[in-house]
Amino acid sequence: MDILSIKNSFPILDQEVNGSPLVYLDSAASSQKPISVIEAVDSYYRTVNSNVHRGVHTLGTRATDLYEGAREKVRRFINADSTAEIIFNRGTTAGLNIVASSYACQNLTENDEIVITPMEHHSNIIPWQQAAKITGATLKYIPLQEDGTLSLDDVRSTITKNTKIVAVAHVSNVLGTVNPIKEIAEIAHENGAVIVVDGAQGAPHTTVDVKALDCDFYAFSGHKMCAPTGIGVLYGKRKYLEIMEPVEFGGEMIDFVNLYDSTWKELPWKFEGGTPIIAGAVGLGAAIDFLTEIGMDNIYQHEQELVAYAMEKLKTIDDLIIYGPKQRAGVITFNLGDVHPHDVATVLDSQGIAVRAGHHCAQPLMKWLEVTATARASFYLYNTKEDVDRLVEGLIKTKEYFGDVF
Template identity: 70%
Template structure:
């Protein structure tokens, strides 16, 4: 499969919005679903729907095979050592909260330091704020350069022997910054700290090898990579996961239960209480297969070309503020001078162009940028250079409209 074959695989893109062909540039919020994923989920419900790990009947076995097969697919996809290190969750947010509640509450104490950055999504900030409040730990932040990157000098000055945990995004959902996770992890480990990586904006766009990164935990969501909503992954090193207690209690995750006590199943099932997200896991495995059939080298190169082209064209427009570094992953965040991004997005929508506007669940980063909100165009495998041209044309018309108003 080539990139040129891709757009027709996504049925939602074959529609008009406000009389214009849809140009979907909000994949950092959620990606559209290829037909093969829609079919996989539909077929599961149509032919194999049953609960897993319970029934001995045929449907129950099919469902269990599909669910555990998806776990094996994810294991190979991110190159985890073994499938017991893969926990299915509702998404990146739940994955990080599991680590915060289970590992954080058990192993972080008063006087310890938790290191983050100002570019963190709220999902990788608020859980650690709460851990600090519960334990008496201190939050520290790696300072950013003017373009939204960080240096290893800054990392080494911030991550010290007092640091117990580093929580950091692999790719910023606002700036597109690609952080040097492998180097950060190596230094953090030298200081005796554990590393938690928010991979929500990385996994859909580039090959990720958790063994090579050597991070201790890695979290990502299916819906940003063409899988259904409501399915995500927490990868954790076996040694650490074995030291942690579950946070959801009930069916599925138990081994033995008496009236006054209970014991837990082994990994990974002790963290998957209740009926799991079976159809979501099936869809996630299908999405991974679809992306791999294209090849992540092609996906990464295509998105980089689109991003570079979009930035080049944006710079030709007077009165555009662009945020983030030159080297970035799959998005461009910007503002029209003196125009609220919600107004910019509304005008673009009138031309069928869907972009994001707001604080992007990164209010501290907005403060760092000295703005209240921004607009964001984010690209994925199904976007084309024509999409970028239509986006730029719509933005030029928005600029003219607001120029006339003001």
């Protein structure tokens, strides 16, 4: 895996920010885009741009082929059985909301339970809060271990025969915790529940095989995996998608419309009301080609080596607090003494180093950590050990800048 060659594929990284070469360590929020993705979207708008499915003219046919071709690439990427199980939408948030608004609200009653964890992104908390309010179901949380991991014993004791939905992140966007999805799915299924996986931090960084995981739903976003913003995927087992009602109504998703009643298209289109995100799907297809050529196992291994190197280097900085387990994905969340994370990020930015600061859309987890906010460095396939060295140097300079508080 030639990291420098890969890095050179991302034109945005070849620039200076505030007089220093850019070090981009915010891929958990949104990844950068390789030239192949940029060119694919550009080519679509220059040579193809047309609506899909409805037109019989040449451009319409080309656009439809590209759009549905991207769906097939997604199917192969996550090893789904059929393209009918691949729903295009705006992103992870939209996918999780489809499941909560359709499947949960259709099937839950006041005697049922929804089980999630305190480490979830708000996108995998609020939809279930709303579903519980609408249906009367009870929302329950699997407790976290001291290092921010889940114990399967706790999973077993929290999930009961009344549990109908278990929703959990594949990877925590704050702690980097990689959850045992296959084992949690087995426990959920033993109790008659479905499992919904927030794959926003999983799909970009590791091989996802939805059949091996045996998850019932898996949602992820394109913009975190080298694709454009505004495009995402909800995978769902066909047997569940077939019985679910759409949540958006209008063009594209209908079969027949009468004055007082309508019928829906077959899967996957019944969930894709309105003109779809065609250029985004084209870009997602190009991103999958790019990642597949490099190899997801290679990307995962690179990130593991990088985060291990970073953890060792960061531990040499006094007063730096690192949150989360020893074994983690390519995410390191930290605080530097009593310096506010926003101030840390601002000083790092003055040195051309981009990190995220705040509550990372995980306020319940911040409360569990007993902090109001943290800083976060997140790595991807284009990051190098030199980037880590720059981060360490930047944090040392930040500590010197705020020397009075230490």
